[in-house]
Amino acid sequence: MKRIITILLLGVTGYFVADAVFSIPFGVDKLNIAKEYLLNSPEELKVANTVTAVVVNFRGFDTLGEVTVLFLAATGLGSILFRRRKYHTGLNPQREAPQASRIVQVGGKLLFPLILLLGAYVFIHGHLTPGGGFQGGVIIATGYLLLLVSFRKFAVKHSSLTWVEAVAGVTFAGIGLTGLVFGKDFLENFLPTGVLNSLLSGGIVGIIYVAVGFKVASELTGILDTMLSIKVEVDEENEEN
Amino acid sequence: MTEELMQQILKISFYGASLALILIGLYGVLTKKNLIKILLSMAIAESGLNLLFVAIGYIMNGTAPIFSTAVLDENNQLLETVTMVDPIPQALVLTAIVIGLGVTAVGLALVIRLYKHHNTINIDEIRNLKW
Numbered sequence: 001m002k003r004i005i006t007i008l009l010l011g012v013t014g015y016f017v018a019d020a021v022f023s024i025p026f027g028v029d030k031l032n033i034a035k036e037y038l039l040n041s042p043e044e045l046k047v048a049n050t051v052t053a054v055v056v057n058f059r060g061f062d063t064l065g066e067v068t069v070l071f072l073a074a075t076g077l078g079s080i081l082f083r084r085r086k087y088h089t090g091l092n093p094q095r096e097a098p099q100a101s102r103i104v105q106v107g108g109k110l111l112f113p114l115i116l117l118l119g120a121y122v123f124i125h126g127h128l129t130p131g132g133g134f135q136g137g138v139i140i141a142t143g144y145l146l147l148l149v150s151f152r153k154f155a156v157k158h159s160s161l162t163w164v165e166a167v168a169g170v171t172f173a174g175i176g177l178t179g180l181v182f183g184k185d186f187l188e189n190f191l192p193t194g195v196l197n198s199l200l201s202g203g204i205v206g207i208i209y210v211a212v213g214f215k216v217a218s219e220l221t222g223i224l225d226t227m228l229s230i231k232v233e234v235d236e237e238n239e240e241n
Numbered sequence: 242m243t244e245e246l247m248q249q250i251l252k253i254s255f256y257g258a259s260l261a262l263i264l265i266g267l268y269g270v271l272t273k274k275n276l277i278k279i280l281l282s283m284a285i286a287e288s289g290l291n292l293l294f295v296a297i298g299y300i301m302n303g304t305a306p307i308f309s310t311a312v313l314d315e316n317n318q319l320l321e322t323v324t325m326v327d328p329i330p331q332a333l334v335l336t337a338i339v340i341g342l343g344v345t346a347v348g349l350a351l352v353i354r355l356y357k358h359h360n361t362i363n364i365d366e367i368r369n370l371k372w
Contacts, residue, residue: 018256021256132335
């Protein structure tokens with residue numbers, strides 16, 4: 001009965017939403033402000049990837065807020081799942097995952113530096129090729145996830161993660177504020193822009209995306225380690241209750 | 242003629258698929274009892290929304306909005322034959338994906354806490370919210 005009501009409700013909702021969505025023309029030129037972005041990105045800013053130019057420069061303030069939201073998510077997750085940590089080294093005695101097989105361990109060790117390299121490549125070339133700080137950061141976090149699942153006692157040092165994250169965040173905001181010193185707006189480009197399609201182009205865009213890459217990588221690694229190192233103690237909780 | 246037919250087929254498949262994903266996600270949120278399944282349904286609805294955004298920004302025969310050497314002539318001018326798709330929906334979707342990741346992570350953390358407290362993740366058995 002409940003299921004039928006749900007399907008009816010979704011049918012009505014879906015009909016009206018579809019009515020609105022299908023009136024949007026598909027595949028035609030609807031560019032409005034994007035024309036400016038497509039013109040300015042290679043001409044003035046010398047950034048080949050227009051999506052990066054939009055994310056980091058034209059709407060850089062949005063990205064600062066987005067990075068803040070990610071930071072808040074990581075911090076909130078840590079405070080929700082808080083346990084007093086007894087370890088400060090690279091070993092985590094609290095995790096009780098089953099030991100992975102030798103093949104997974106050797107493969108993880110072999111792949112880890114290559115994954116780090118790929119992630120660094122993706123965020124360093126964020127203004128030239130598809131990808132950028134967020135994508136590269138996620139790739140690096142998957143490398144740490146590989147180590148976390150293949151070695152039972154592996155743990156990352158949260159103090160160094162916090163430092164990397166803090167330095168990256170301060171770099172992002174500091175570059176934005178430095179623009180004010182040069183008489184520009186917040187997060188406006190103040191460095192020489194270089195030549196289109198070369199690595200050192202785009203002024204502050206590349207630097208900011210590298211900072212975002214480090215920040216996202218450290219935050220996601222912290223989230224993964226926090227989630228993997230909790231031990232569900234059902235029996236103890238019940239005894240306390 | 243075939244161009245227009247192609248456009249119609251693409252429109253129906255992209256818009257239809259994204260709407261279907263959104264509705265599947267909403268259905269899961271409304272009917273499932275397992276908290277992790279509810280979170281996954283939210284993620285499905287969100288991916289449908291992202292797909293809809295990117296589909297709206299598409300332009301027929303457009304390339305990715307990247308000024309690589311393949312689409313530029315020797316004077317760094319865009320070739321006449323190349324049209325580029327809208328970059329703004331792609332940038333917005335990039336933001337939305339990251340925010341969605343944060344939402345999912347915090348939701349999973351709350352589910353872990355609820356499981357520790359109530360020893361179940363079935364929302365019918367967690368009675369603290371009912372009056």
